[in-house]
Amino acid sequence: MALSARNLLKGKVKEVTKGMVMAEVTIEVAPGVDVVSAITTSSVERLGLATGKEVEVVIKATSVMLNA
Amino acid sequence: MALSARNLLKGKVKEVTKGMVMAEVTIEVAPGVDVVSAITTSSVERLGLATGKEVEVVIKATSVMLNA
């Protein structure tokens, strides 16, 4: 299956901080380039996210702004 | 000033498609890595976005999902 989301970047989990409901996950998508994601702590646990795990970052085009 | 958005990636506009209200902008953020943004056509015009222009991609952490 393929996602409609236009932005799919491969990366590796660098750090996970879990709160009661929300968690923050830092993913290295290229040497020196990190992406930060805020998802539910339940998803972090369900997906078994931990440092070193390979993931794909998914971002819908309508969520992307530009600064020029 | 600094943005609260956690994801700021520098890139160069590769392609712009303008519709009546929304436009699609493709930005190369690393060799072979493109990010697609859907913003209003008014913003494309106000910012003077065109192929080759240097921009910064801005994405809020709560808009980033993971696939693992």
Add this chain to the structure above:
Amino acid sequence: MALSARNLLKGKVKEVTKGMVMAEVTIEVAPGVDVVSAITTSSVERLGLATGKEVEVVIKATSVMLNA
């Protein structure tokens, strides 16, 4: 692979309206229950979305509001 998005609903495409940049896709997720998605027209074409096609609706929990 599994998505961090908490909401995944199976359905069937009922209608597709394509604009220059954005498209509107109506998906029936249960008898009499439709979900409407606004994605890029490029994604509609890349995924070959058309009436009758089986799809999965994906919604991040932080995008869901409540009225009570």
Add this chain to the structure above:
Amino acid sequence: MALSARNLLKGKVKEVTKGMVMAEVTIEVAPGVDVVSAITTSSVERLGLATGKEVEVVIKATSVMLNA
């Protein structure tokens, strides 16, 4: 009054988990079909959300992705 949001699903609160700032609310929208919402804990309290309460799930079409 009517909302511009295209997706309005009636349901019943099944579970509420409250963190310091964000809360996770699970709503049953059809037998066996749950939707998860991440909203502020302040809103959970202001709306008096608790198991059994009838609510309406509200989702903007631009927040809906497809997997096909």
Add this chain to the structure above:
Amino acid sequence: MALSARNLLKGKVKEVTKGMVMAEVTIEVAPGVDVVSAITTSSVERLGLATGKEVEVVIKATSVMLNA
């Protein structure tokens, strides 16, 4: 009923531009302060949005960024 969305601002429609799928609506929320909304053209028609109509702007807290 009450919405979980934390930001509700009363205003008056100032301008509507309709595309094939998406529309842009400008709302004056205070003298000299406008808010711009991108919603589907179907919603603009369903809600009968036109210059002068009184509306309420609705924004989820997780969609609000800060620049400081």
Add this chain to the structure above:
Amino acid sequence: MALSARNLLKGKVKEVTKGMVMAEVTIEVAPGVDVVSAITTSSVERLGLATGKEVEVVIKATSVMLNA
């Protein structure tokens, strides 16, 4: 530089509540008109957000709904 986001409102921080991962920031954008933002606690710290600080609220047009 200029942001593609169509909604930029000047204001002053009125209250900050910090959770483990997410924080809630209330900003007064006009006398008696508050806007609430949910951003990461890391951003609150990185930007030094505290009561009285002048900030700019940033909201993408596709995140704005209407009630009419």
